[in-house]
Amino acid sequence: MILKIDHIGVVVRDIEEALKVYRDVLGLKVSHVEVMEEAKVKLAFLPVGEVMIELLEPTDGEIGEFLEREGEGFHHIAFKVENIREMLSRLKEAGIKLQDEEPRKGSRGTLIAFLDPESTMGIRIELVQES
Numbered sequence: 001m002i003l004k005i006d007h008i009g010v011v012v013r014d015i016e017e018a019l020k021v022y023r024d025v026l027g028l029k030v031s032h033v034e035v036m037e038e039a040k041v042k043l044a045f046l047p048v049g050e051v052m053i054e055l056l057e058p059t060d061g062e063i064g065e066f067l068e069r070e071g072e073g074f075h076h077i078a079f080k081v082e083n084i085r086e087m088l089s090r091l092k093e094a095g096i097k098l099q100d101e102e103p104r105k106g107s108r109g110t111l112i113a114f115l116d117p118e119s120t121m122g123i124r125i126e127l128v129q130e131s
Contacts, residue, residue: 002079010074011073011075013057022055041063082129109130112126114126
């Protein structure tokens, strides 16, 4: 079951430059910054009500390739779920292609999994479960 929108992912070339807009101009507060070495990305979270904006600055890897191919901007929408394994199983049974067959470690101590955008009208969807 989807509980709510957890965050909206935005790829940026430089988090500090992006924060000049999101923090300094728009007035959003940074709640969490994290470097995920295994994902090759630096993250900054900025709450907007119950939803967060997640800024992703790639250091290499898949998100770096995305940035070079697509440029800065929208990357994904993340839905908070109660039970990520149950949701992945249900989606697979419904014919949705999964990018991640099994949940993996996400930021903020969460479990995450991405769906294949081919099955979701071109939108990258991330599932997030608090652990």
